[in-house]
Amino acid sequence: MTSHGSVPRDAKFQYRWVADELRKEINSEAYGPGERLATQEELASRFGVSRATVSQALAILRKEELIVTRQGSGSYVASEPDETRQVPAPTGSPEGGVWAVVSERVPPVLLRPYLVEAFEANVVKLDVFSMTTESLAARVVDQKDRIVAGEVSPPRSITARLLLPNTESTALAIPRQVSGEDDPRVRARLGGILHSHVTMLRSALFELRRLKLVEEVDVQVRLVPFAPQMKLYILNNRVVLQGFYIPEEGTATLPDGEEIATYDAYGTGATLYPFRASADSTPEQAGVVRAARKFFNATWENLATRAAF
Incomplete structure (x- = not known):
């Protein structure tokens, strides 16, 4: 986005x-x-x-x-409704298939409180499929600052896997000119935004390792030959946050100042829909987190290539 x-x-x-x-x-x-x-x-x-x-x-x-x-x-x-259901944290292993899923009624869903929760774990795992990681990078910097300030105990390890669109040689559905023409300049603009936020996220996490606050830090970036139609966060294999990129007509300003009409997905505060692993749900509800993890892993292994940055 x-x-x-x-x-x-x-x-x-x-x-x-x-x-x-x-x-x-x-x-x-x-x-x-x-x-x-x-x-x-x-x-x-x-x-x-x-x-x-x-x-x-x-x-x-x-x-x-x-x-x-x-x-x-x-x-x-909007405030969180009184009827929001608080789901207990899972106690089993997600690999064992004992967790089920419920949808949490939290409108609007904000990324920050879920990352606060995720970074309070001893082992932090972030699997993210998005357009630019703009929202994620800013919130990760917030968590880095909390750890540096001593507001939260540092985790032992942090692993981030980022799936992003390949903007260099692949025509993307969005962003693109309204005419339908693939414009390398539009893709290059997206690539610059993408690269800057990955750099921000990576720098924040590796600063924690440099300061010897977190023992292990690993950030991997892979690229796919298409633009994501949804934003997907999988936090510590327990929580899935999903939002949708809605194509809209707008304008993009190119580095030379030219403005062109484009279809794109705008804004960094898109509504997210959360699902949390829970030990007390029915088997019929167990699909979302498990399917999201399977989707991410299969895309990561089979369709994505390593980024050069």
């Missing part, structure tokens, strides 16, 4: 950009659950857009159940 970057000049897409920026802030917990957003006037002034544009952006976030609007009071980040 690639970022818009600076505000688009084309007013047609400004409301999406505003929605993306607010979504990212909600995902990073700049706004917490139940917290009131700035007023429409304040947001319009901040982003340099009209109130009508802000209203359109907030409508997107309401549709995604990220915010709720109260008449005469304003818009608020």
Whole structure:
């Protein structure tokens, strides 16, 4: 999922950009659950857009159940519902097939609290299939800072396997020109975004090893010849977070300043749907985590090639 970057000049897409920026802030917990957003006037002034544009952006976030609007009071980040089911941590081995799966009702689902939980384990394993790892890199830096500050006991080992699209020689479904033409410049732009966030993630984890806080760190990157249609996180083989990349028309600004119409998937705060391994679920529910792990491993072994960076 690639970022818009600076505000688009084309007013047609400004409301999406505003929605993306607010979504990212909600995902990073700049706004917490139940917290009131700035007023429409304040947001319009901040982003340099009209109130009508802000209203359109907030409508997107309401549709995604990220915010709720109260008449005469304003818009608020959606809170976790009281009926959310807390699933006990698994006690068996995932390889033994004794875990089942339940879907957790947590709208919106944020990546950060799940990574906080994952990094509190002694052995941390992150299997990720995504467009750029932009969301993941920022949250991993947060966890690195927690460990360095002594807020959490460091794990013994951290292993990350990242599956990403090959942008160098493969035509991708997204991002691409609206005309359908494969444009190497669009792929190169995505490649730059992808590379920068992998570098950020890798640097954060290897700093923990350099500081002798984590004994073992391994980060592997492999590339597949297609753009992912979903974002997939598998955390410690126990939790699966899945979101969907929805192709939308937008604009991409190339390094030479040219703007072209593209189909892409925008925003770093996409709604994630979580599934957790549980020892008390029915066998019929056991498919999601097991299938996600099987999908990732098969794609990693059979379709992916090692990245040169």
